[in-house]
Amino acid sequence: MATMKLTNQEQVEDFVRGCTLYATGGGGLPENGIVSLMSEIEKNGSVGWTDVAEIPDDVLAVCPFLMGSIAPHDEYTIKEMEGFGYIEGVNKEKERLAKAIQELEDYTGKKLGVVVPIELAGANTSGPVSAGSSLGMLAVDGDYCGRAIPEILQITPYLNGKECLPVTSVDEWGNTCIIKDAVNLRVVEKIGKLISAGGYGLAGQAGFVMTGKELKETVIPGTLTKAYEVGRFIREAREAGETQMVKKLAEKIGAYILAEGTVVSVEDEDREGYYWGTITVRSIEDEEFKIWFKNENHVCWKNGQPYVSSPDLICIVDKDTAEPIPNPKMKGAKEVAILALPCKPQLREEKIKNVLCPKYFGFEDIEYVPVETVMEGK
Structure with missing residues (x-):
């Protein structure tokens, strides 16, 4: 069946x-x-x-x-x-x-x-x-x-x-x-x-x-089928010799490329049954991006200012291969790209958004703004 x-x-x-x-x-x-x-x-x-x-x-x-x-x-x-x-x-x-x-x-x-x-x-x-x-x-x-x-x-x-x-x-x-x-x-x-x-x-x-x-x-x-198709797309593009993997992936999934650069630090801890931390990336334009995670990535700052947040998705991939990098593996990461894409509409319903936005995680001064709105205002 x-x-x-x-x-x-x-x-x-x-x-x-x-x-x-x-x-x-x-x-x-x-x-x-x-x-x-x-x-x-x-x-x-x-x-x-x-x-x-x-x-x-x-x-x-x-x-x-x-x-x-x-x-x-x-x-x-x-x-x-x-x-x-x-x-x-x-x-x-x-x-x-x-x-x-x-x-x-x-x-x-x-x-x-x-x-x-x-x-x-x-x-x-x-x-x-x-x-x-x-x-x-x-x-x-x-x-x-x-x-x-x-x-x-x-x-x-x-x-x-x-x-x-x-x-x-x-x-x-x-x-x-x-x-x-x-x-x-x-x-x-x-x-x-x-x-x-x-x-x-x-x-x-x-x-x-x-x-x-x-x-x-x-x-x-x-x-699940969508995830399989995206994973296959990444592999097939690499096998075909694609040289702009991150750009092609972003186009495939409807994501925005926030930055490409180098992971300069990962501060992390294991607490209360969660994996917490902050990843700092220095972009090729010499801008600083910080990403706070509680198991998953939830808040991104650009040059100290709130930029993108949950419930939208903040994904970090290898800059050359577009291979997604789990946070426990980030310490070995060097050159990366930060992608952001809109979440499913259900997660923007008030009931879920209120427990998945920056304020829920303790960032009282950060309002959730849909990623497409943020990018339109660039």
Whole structure:
């Protein structure tokens, strides 16, 4: 029934590349997403997704997601982890997500038939699709925000008033938890992050059970296929010897090129289950761009002045190859390009915009201005 099937590593890498671009620096490590998808291809010959219109109205859908920080572990943290017995993990990302789905089925007594990725991301789209495949479930060609986000309230189920709870959680080490009730969705996010922090990384969690009919009213359709097409476009353009990769990519996805230049510093920390930091880029025009991230990139300043922000997408790619660069890999980056593109219309609805704009992240003096408005005023 799958509308799209990936059958080899090249296709998998194309898909993960596109998802990583839309992840705006966060969403897990792409290499882990490749491992998840390839394990299903090696087992079943293919892995893929189904058009939303093909999903029956009465089937139950679930949203499995990776929750936590993707910050690199330093020697002190590794030693601390060893003190808790965290030495050899027992669950890779796909297994954490699959087990979280099974825990949710066991707890609710409901049979779940469809998985929906919470976001577009190198690991946090590939993992859910692969977990669903491993359980014989369909995956939907769509997600709940059309980019990656740090908090589970920044998605269309929140916009549409869909119930999140209960949420089940299984981490790398096998720690298993259930969030049965919470004051609100932001509290679910808080508790979920604390659970993941207890495992020093990403926990596999599952929630947002809804019918196929509700899913069709909530999901942003076609995003997985779009990500695959963009990832394939980048590879094919490189193979064809294209010398203006960033320009071609910007034209393909409707993005604006904010700057090209050199990464001069990355200040980062692992705190409260999130990966926080600021990336500084010196452009070829000798202008300074600073990008603040909380897992994903959210606020960009140009020469000290607010420039572009979430909910619009701020993406950093290699200047020559247009390969998207996740924030944990940014320290090794040299020459980059900063792209910005409009978010999905749903994220500009007041309810989501208010929890994904600079003010929500603590930048009280920065008003969100749509990127196309900013660029028109240049």
